[in-house]
Amino acid sequence: MSDVSGSELRALMAHVPSVEKLMASVEFAALIGEYGRTQVLSAVREALDTWRAGAQSGDASVSALDVAQLKSSVEAALRQRNESRLRSVFNLTGTVLHTNLGRALLPDEAVQAVMKALTQPANLEFDLGTGKRGDRDDLIDDLICELTGAEAATVVNNNAAAVLLTLSALAPKKEVIVSRGELVEIGGAFRIPDIMSRAGAKLREVGTTNRTHLKDYDEAIGPQTALLMKVHASNYAISGFTKEVGLNEIAPLARARGLAVAVDLGSGTLVDLSQWGLPREPTVRETVEAGADLVTFSGDKLLGGPQAGLIVGRRDLIAKIKKHPLKRALRVGKLTLAALEPVLQLYRAPEKLSERLTTLRLLTRPADDIRLAAERVQPALQRTFGERYAVTAEPMFSQIGSGALPVDVLPSYGLVVRMADGKRGGRQLLALEKMLREMARPVIGRIADDALRLDLRCLEAADEAQLIEQLKGARA
Numbered sequence: 202m203s204d205v206s207g208s209e210l211r212a213l214m215a216h217v218p219s220v221e222k223l224m225a226s227v228e229f230a231a232l233i234g235e236y237g238r239t240q241v242l243s244a245v246r247e248a249l250d251t252w253r254a255g256a257q258s259g260d261a262s263v264s265a266l267d268v269a270q271l272k273s274s275v276e277a278a279l280r281q282r283n284e285s286r287l288r289s290v291f292n293l294t295g296t297v298l299h300t301n302l303g304r305a306l307l308p309d310e311a312v313q314a315v316m317k318a319l320t321q322p323a324n325l326e327f328d329l330g331t332g333k334r335g336d337r338d339d340l341i342d343d344l345i346c347e348l349t350g351a352e353a354a355t356v357v358n359n360n361a362a363a364v365l366l367t368l369s370a371l372a373p374k375k376e377v378i379v380s381r382g383e384l385v386e387i388g389g390a391f392r393i394p395d396i397m398s399r400a401g402a403k404l405r406e407v408g409t410t411n412r413t414h415l416k417d418y419d420e421a422i423g424p425q426t427a428l429l430m431k432v433h434a435s436n437y438a439i440s441g442f443t444k445e446v447g448l449n450e451i452a453p454l455a456r457a458r459g460l461a462v463a464v465d466l467g468s469g470t471l472v473d474l475s476q477w478g479l480p481r482e483p484t485v486r487e488t489v490e491a492g493a494d495l496v497t498f499s500g501d502k503l504l505g506g507p508q509a510g511l512i513v514g515r516r517d518l519i520a521k522i523k524k525h526p527l528k529r530a531l532r533v534g535k536l537t538l539a540a541l542e543p544v545l546q547l548y549r550a551p552e553k554l555s556e557r558l559t560t561l562r563l564l565t566r567p568a569d570d571i572r573l574a575a576e577r578v579q580p581a582l583q584r585t586f587g588e589r590y591a592v593t594a595e596p597m598f599s600q601i602g603s604g605a606l607p608v609d610v611l612p613s614y615g616l617v618v619r620m621a622d623g624k625r626g627g628r629q630l631l632a633l634e635k636m637l638r639e640m641a642r643p644v645i646g647r648i649a650d651d652a653l654r655l656d657l658r659c660l661e662a663a664d665e666a667q668l669i670e671q672l673k674g675a676r677a
Contacts, residue, residue, distance in 0.1 A: 214256065216263045218271075220245055228272040236279050244275045244282075290643040291668055295613065295656030297563050298468075298602035302645065304501040304508070306559040310543035311506065318539035325535045338523070340538050344545045348471050349485045351496070351513035355523050356541070357531040361391050363497035363510030364465050368400035368428075370525040371461070371495075371518065375427035376405040380413040380446065383432035393432055393465075402427070412444040418451060422458050429455045431493075433467035452492025461494035461518060469498025469511075471548050477555055477565045479601075479611075485513065494518060500537075503601075505560035506544035507537050563659055564601060564611065572596075572614040574657045574665055581672040582616055582655075586633060590677070591621045599658045611658070618653040625651045633677060640671055 223229055223245055224238070232241050248271060264270065290302060298304045307315075317323075328335035338355050345354035357363050368377060377397060384406065386392040397404045403425070407417035418429060429451055448464065455462045466488060475481040482503065488496050495518055500509030510531075512522060522528065533541075547557050555561050575594035583592040595617045598610035618633060620626035630653045637644035646655040660668065 214253070216266050217249060217253070218266060218268070220249070223268065223271065226268055228268050229275075232272065232276055232279065236283065240279060240282070241275065244278045245271070248274050248278065288643065290645050291664060292659045293615065293644060293646045293655040293657060295597065295599045295615070295647065295654070295658065296602035297560065297599060297611075297659060298502055300602070304602075305505045306563075307507065307540055308505070308544065308547065308557055308559050310547065310557070311540040314539040314543050315536050318535050323535055323539070325538070337532065337535075337538060341542050341545065344542065345511060345513060348545060348548050349496070349513045350489045351485075352516040353519035354511060354513040355519055355528070356500075356533050356538070357510045357512070357528070358533050358537070359501075359508055360465070360467065360497055360499040360510040361396065362531040363512045364393075365396050365400050366522055366525060366527050366531055367463055367495060367497060367512060368397055368402045369527050370522040371463075372400065372402040372427035374401055374403070376403045376421075376423070376425045377428045377430050377463075378405045378407055378418055378421050378426060379430045379432060380408045380417075381406045382408060382410050382413055382445065383434065385432060385434060408446075413446055414444060415446050415450050415454065418446065419454060422460070426458075426460060428461055428463050430463045430465070432465045433469075448488065448491040448493060455494075456492070461515070462492060463495040463497070463514075464488050464493040466496055466498040468502030468504075469496065470503040471545075472551055472554065474503070474564075477561065479564060489513065500541055500544075503560070504544070505558045507540040509533055509537050509541055563661075566658055568596070568612040568614055571657050574660055575614045575616055578657065578660075578665065578669060578672075579616055581669045582618070585672045585675045586618060586677045589621055589629075590626075590633070591619050593617050593619075597654065597656055599656055613656050613658045615654060615656040615658075618655075619651065627651075636675070636677060640675060642667065642671060644668070 220242070224233070224242060229241060229245070252265060265274075292299055292302050294302070296302075324335070325340075326335050326337050327333075328339075341356065342354040345356075346352065357366055379393065384393050384404075394404050405421050405426070407413060407421045422429075431448060431451065448462065452462050466483070466485060468482075469485045469488075470482050471485055473481065473484060485496055485498060493514065495512060495514035497510060497512050498504070500506040500511060504511075512519065544558070547554060550557075555565050572594065579592055579594050583590075586592060593616070594614065597613050597615050597617075599613040600610055618630065620629065630648055630651070633653055634646060634648055637646060644655070646653055648654070657665075
């Protein structure tokens, strides 16, 4: 619309209610009670300023200044402003340990422990036996050592921090020997060479990308060598003409030369996953028993706990690591320790782990159970999207995620959305994907092969009912 004349604008402005009158009105009293006077006052002023700007361009009506309408507008603005940026979502991506969606979901025991730590004082650094100051690692290091066979343990805020602290404490200005094929980069631009540089260690690469031999390590050892290091390949795999030196070969060499071996196990597991039909990964205990002097691994990947980095190994090396100034900067808080302890305790009863540990329960969920869930959700999704789209329940493959077992997939089931007329639906499918993301509880799927795909592996019973109910009120 064109700009209004001066006389018309003055006439419109005469209808603008005073801020004081609005704030004193019955309609705004409830908002002040809920959000506080400061926030409501700011929102009222913003609403009136927006109306004035519209009036100047001829895009405003007097009816919008009605107290009830202003209250509705201000309330919507306040609700949006106070909505949490961290929101629950439906993870239908097919990736169980999705880095961008928070990785491992905690079991109920951990949730209850965190709630208690949030609301009650706790002996975080207080020795109840002596009545003196304690070490927060004492809360869980015995349990970690019991489960891993290590002599000592400590915990920091993630595995990248664990690697950084280990190198900073044990190899400053000295060389660390690593196979060129293990110089990985994982999500978030975490690169082993960069971590070494920040830690003040000097990287000594040996071998080639696809083949490294024991003699490569042996010949590289010199007066400046501090550590031999092995790094889990994480989110990539090399196949074909390859050769990797196992820990069972490196450890004797290191001992013969008076050196320590550190292993970055990445998403380390405490149990043999193959007993549940999952691909086998080396456990932390096996790594320690194979001769690793130090092992670093994540708490929120295959272990199924909160974000944390665990360092286990020789008592003298752990003591040196704990004395380093970076340890205090990288230490975990009471909420992480509160969540980690009950998760670790679940491993004391491994025969019940697939029922109690959320991550393992999702990874071992039978495909037939997921298929039945897909068949129950399909009608609701079809009604939401309408006849322009064909929604079918189909088999698909899930991924473990977070760099764990990158080439292995899990048989799953989900819903696939395509154009009903068989045509490619690029923009339409993107619009549907966006619509799902903008729901009250966002639904996160993925687009692949000209279809919107929703893998239901991570949709358990309670979430399934909520998703169906949410879809009832939506229309594409």
